[in-house]
Structures are given as structure tokens and as C-alpha cells.
Amino acid sequence: xxxxxxxxxxxxxxxxxxxxxxxxxxxxxxxxxxxxxxxxxxxxxxxxxxxxxxxxxxxxxxxxxxxxxxxxxxxxxxxxxxxxxxxxxxxxxxxxxxxxxxxxxxxxxxxxx
Amino acid sequence: xxxxxxxxxxxxxxxxxxxxxxxxxxxxxxxxxxxxxxxxxxxxxxxxxxxxxxxxxxxxxxxxxxxxxxxxxxxxxxxxxxxxxxxxxxxxxxxxxxxxxxxxxxxxxxxxxx
Numbered sequence: 001x002x003x004x005x006x007x008x009x010x011x012x013x014x015x016x017x018x019x020x021x022x023x024x025x026x027x028x029x030x031x032x033x034x035x036x037x038x039x040x041x042x043x044x045x046x047x048x049x050x051x052x053x054x055x056x057x058x059x060x061x062x063x064x065x066x067x068x069x070x071x072x073x074x075x076x077x078x079x080x081x082x083x084x085x086x087x088x089x090x091x092x093x094x095x096x097x098x099x100x101x102x103x104x105x106x107x108x109x110x111x112x113x
Numbered sequence: 114x115x116x117x118x119x120x121x122x123x124x125x126x127x128x129x130x131x132x133x134x135x136x137x138x139x140x141x142x143x144x145x146x147x148x149x150x151x152x153x154x155x156x157x158x159x160x161x162x163x164x165x166x167x168x169x170x171x172x173x174x175x176x177x178x179x180x181x182x183x184x185x186x187x188x189x190x191x192x193x194x195x196x197x198x199x200x201x202x203x204x205x206x207x208x209x210x211x212x213x214x215x216x217x218x219x220x221x222x223x224x225x226x227x
Binding site: 048107 | 157
């Protein structure tokens with residue numbers, strides 16, 4: 001079955017630590033996205049990538065970094081510069097970047113120790 | 114600015130009753146519109162979408178939505194709610210441009226009473 005996987009399901013970050021969230025898709029989609037979800041705020045776009053080796057900042061990119069070395073993979077690193085990282089992180093993908101349906105992974109909950 | 118609004122934060126309905134969740138999009142160019150459902154601690158599942166054409170859209174799990182340009186609305190409906198429908202529902206719009214960015218409403222949390 002095709003789909004999007006995210007790991008781990010829960011992640012704990014210590015002060016000053018960088019952590020990386022994994023997102024993999026086998027849908028053969030060109031475009032991938034990272035969203036952050038906070039209670040009562042809906043979802044906000046962190047970064048997106050329309051094709052391999054390309055990515056762009058979204059609305060709240062500060063304190064985050066990404067890479068897109070393979071079509072299937074779009075890992076998100078939460079750096080120590082992100083002062084309020086506790087949130088639910090969702091990865092999504094779509095066939096292309098242009099007004100296509102986005103499909104979501106199961107999410108990763110990041111907590112700060 | 115482009116926006117999607119869900120006026121109701123929480124809604125409680127009795128099992129078997131009908132349901133309507135409201136969604137309004139900002140006036141101007143009509144976005145592509147989506148409804149997603151999220152169970153606690155889970156990702157978002159697509160219920161239905163509207164791109165163009167017939168304004169009444171059928172989705173999964175017995176849901177439907179009606180696009181009304183005159184009211185800038187895309188309300189989600191279900192004739193008879195089941196206890197398993199309890200979840201959070203998100204309306205989203207894609208206004209196009211270079212990013213394919215989805216603009217999400219803040220969500221409506223649905224509780225179902227037995």
C-alpha cells in the first residue's frame with residue numbers, strides 16, 4: 001500500500017539539542033510539505049519542496065531546516081534556535097506543487113524535556 | 114489576506130442526528146477547497162474536495178459538502194452521525210500561486226452524545 005510514514009511517533013528534545021523528524025513517502029509524489037500543529041491554531045506551513053534538491057520556506061521556517069536529497073524522503077530538523085518546539089508535526093505530499101490534493105502522514109509529537 | 118474560517122470551535126450532536134460544520138473562505142478568487150478529519154494523535158484524512166463543477170460534493174464515510182459562491186461557504190454535512198465520527202474537522206483552501214500552500218481553518222471539534 002502506498003502512503004506516508006513518519007517516525008518516531010513521539011520525540012523528546014533536551015535543551016540545546018537538534019532533533020530530526022523523518023518523513024518517507026512511496027506515492028511517487030514530487031511535492032512534500034511540513035506543517036506544525038498547535039492547539040486552536042490549525043496547521044501552519046514550515047517548509048515545502050516541489051522537487052528533489054529544492055525546498056522553500058513556509059510561514060514559520062525560523063528554527064527549522066530540511067533537506068530533499070531523495071524523492072521519497074523529506075526530513076525536518078528542529079534546531080536549538082526553535083525556542084518553542086513542542087507541537088505536533090505533520091508531513092504531507094502531493095503529486096505536484098500546483099493545486100493538488102495533499103495527503104498526510106500520521107504525525108510526530110515533539111516534547112521538550 | 115486569504116483565509117479560511119471555521120466559526121465553531123466545538124459542536125456536540127446526538128448519535129443519529131444530522132450534522133453541519135461551517136466553513137467560510139475569504140472573498141475573492143475561489144480556492145480549491147478541502148475537508149479533512151483528524152482523530153486524536155493521528156494525521157489528517159481527506160474527506161472530500163471541491164475543485165470545480167458540481168457544487169455538491171460527495172466524500173467518504175457518508176459526508177458531503179456544498180460549495181456556495183454567494184456565501185463564500187463550503188459547509189460539511191452528514192445526515193446521521195455515528196459515535197465514530199467524533200474527531201476534529203479541518204476545512205482548508207488552496208488559492209493557487211507558486212506554493213500550493215493549504216490555508217487551514219482552526220478546526221471544529223465534534224463530540225457525539227449517545
